[in-house]
Amino acid sequence: MPCPIIETIEVLAKKWTLMLLHQLSLNKRLRFNELQASMDSISPRTLSERLDELEKEGLVIRKAYAEIPPRVEYSLSEKGRDLIQGCFSPIEKWAKKWRK
Amino acid sequence: MPCPIIETIEVLAKKWTLMLLHQLSLNKRLRFNELQASMDSISPRTLSERLDELEKEGLVIRKAYAEIPPRVEYSLSEKGRDLIQGCFSPIEKWAKKWRK
Numbered sequence: 001m002p003c004p005i006i007e008t009i010e011v012l013a014k015k016w017t018l019m020l021l022h023q024l025s026l027n028k029r030l031r032f033n034e035l036q037a038s039m040d041s042i043s044p045r046t047l048s049e050r051l052d053e054l055e056k057e058g059l060v061i062r063k064a065y066a067e068i069p070p071r072v073e074y075s076l077s078e079k080g081r082d083l084i085q086g087c088f089s090p091i092e093k094w095a096k097k098w099r100k
Numbered sequence: 101m102p103c104p105i106i107e108t109i110e111v112l113a114k115k116w117t118l119m120l121l122h123q124l125s126l127n128k129r130l131r132f133n134e135l136q137a138s139m140d141s142i143s144p145r146t147l148s149e150r151l152d153e154l155e156k157e158g159l160v161i162r163k164a165y166a167e168i169p170p171r172v173e174y175s176l177s178e179k180g181r182d183l184i185q186g187c188f189s190p191i192e193k194w195a196k197k198w199r200k
Binding site for chain 2: 003004005006007008009010012013018019058079082083086087088090091092093094095096097098099
């Protein structure tokens with residue numbers, strides 16, 4: 001049986017994923033270019049991969065507007081907000097408590 | 101400034117690390133061979149690497165007894181127990197709540 005903790009940690013451990021979730025938690029919704037500008041040195045290809053993964057995991061919602069030029073916005077899902085609120089703050093608390 | 105959440109997740113994400121911490125949380129202390137036996141298919145070399153990393157992170161305590169033959173036992177530190185109690189249960193709760 002797969003372990004839910006291992007599965008969750010594996011998703012979060014990929015480079016940029018936590019920063020991406022953090023940016024989306026600070027801003028209600030962001031366009032691709034805004035996300036890229038908020039994360040120094042991430043390549044468009046990597047950002048695109050991470051967004052796809054997070055959408056597949058149900059953590060991020062991708063919304064495309066039928067406009068010209070097309071507009072696409074990304075935001076946290078309820079599941080994603082719940083992860084940040086419920087899990088990140090205990091980890092941060094622990095890390096700060098035990099920082100050398 | 102390094103992010104404490106990213107640093108923590110990076111340590112935990114390495115293959116076998118969570119299972120190793122879990123085994124040590126189930127048993128007060130374990131010898132190397134007992135740990136290896138509790139985790140199918142981990143190689144002695146990888147187990148040794150993970151134990152070194154976790155000792156360096158202050159999550160695991162290595163205790164060598166001056167006996168013949170030498171005896172070495174591994175256990176969770178207070179920091180390691182605190183991580184499991186404080187952080188793993190919120191992640192597990194979240195993962196179970198949102199499981200597809």
